[in-house]
Amino acid sequence: MTTVAIPTTVSAPERAGWFTQTGQVLRRWLIVTIRQVWGPVMSLVQPIIWILLFGQVFRSLGDLPQFAAAAGTGGYIEYLVPGILMMTVLYSGAWAGTGYIDDINSGVMDQYLSSAIRRSAIITGQLTQQLIVNVVQSLVVLGIGWLGGARYAGGIGGLLVALAVATLLATIFCCASTAIALISRNQIALISLSQLIVLPATFLSTTMMPSALLPDWVAAVARWNPMTWAVELGRGGLSGEYPDAAWLQVAGLVALAALAFTWAVRSIRAYQRSI
Numbered sequence: 001m002t003t004v005a006i007p008t009t010v011s012a013p014e015r016a017g018w019f020t021q022t023g024q025v026l027r028r029w030l031i032v033t034i035r036q037v038w039g040p041v042m043s044l045v046q047p048i049i050w051i052l053l054f055g056q057v058f059r060s061l062g063d064l065p066q067f068a069a070a071a072g073t074g075g076y077i078e079y080l081v082p083g084i085l086m087m088t089v090l091y092s093g094a095w096a097g098t099g100y101i102d103d104i105n106s107g108v109m110d111q112y113l114s115s116a117i118r119r120s121a122i123i124t125g126q127l128t129q130q131l132i133v134n135v136v137q138s139l140v141v142l143g144i145g146w147l148g149g150a151r152y153a154g155g156i157g158g159l160l161v162a163l164a165v166a167t168l169l170a171t172i173f174c175c176a177s178t179a180i181a182l183i184s185r186n187q188i189a190l191i192s193l194s195q196l197i198v199l200p201a202t203f204l205s206t207t208m209m210p211s212a213l214l215p216d217w218v219a220a221v222a223r224w225n226p227m228t229w230a231v232e233l234g235r236g237g238l239s240g241e242y243p244d245a246a247w248l249q250v251a252g253l254v255a256l257a258a259l260a261f262t263w264a265v266r267s268i269r270a271y272q273r274s275i
Helices: 018-035 038-042 045-057 059-063 065-071 075-094 098-106 108-113 119-147 155-184 187-203 216-222 226-239 246-274
Strands: none
Touching: 018 119, 038 119, 045 075, 045 119, 075 119, 075 155, 075 187, 075 226, 098 108, 098 155, 098 187, 108 246, 119 155, 119 246, 155 187, 155 226, 155 246, 187 226, 226 246
């Protein structure tokens, strides 16, 4: 009687690549977004109010000499739209960490961390979903601004620049929100810290007013505020007239985005070590 040799070793299953892992995480978050689409939709209510209401109430500001020098010939509405664009991604990004807190409370995060998925893929997948939502929201805001009377002399290229800058700003605050969520693991703490950051970031910048009309100390702070960099770059793209320090502002936003992403990845690894 012949004998059949039976292999005694079993090869380990092949591990999916980083892009595949990121794609799976992205797919999961996109499904969540589609099922809860009311969240991104409702976040557009505030920009509509800011553009249509504030744009009309403060329209006469465009007649001031200091304002005309900063805003050009488009009036207040064209000055306001880039600021509202950046405000929208800022506020959306600040809430990005809430998804991680839900995952922590439901046990999904523990399932992630007990699997072979790379930690950077977890962060990147969710970040990509947030950026996709932010791009859609940004297009809607620009459309609302156009309906409100704003015109974009920078053309398609300028619109793409504004969207790219908004994406950079969103990356910074999405990753920072993620890191805070993984450190605090508390919804109330995340919301409180987000409010402490987004409100000063908005009003200590040139989002609403040019620096010439701001108090000296506010103008000094606004000069180093990443929100100001993003707003001025977006405003430059839409108008076709970029600020003198454009490349320095871009470099600053890129550096902050890289630091925020690194912080988020390290935070998820620190969370894993603590459980």
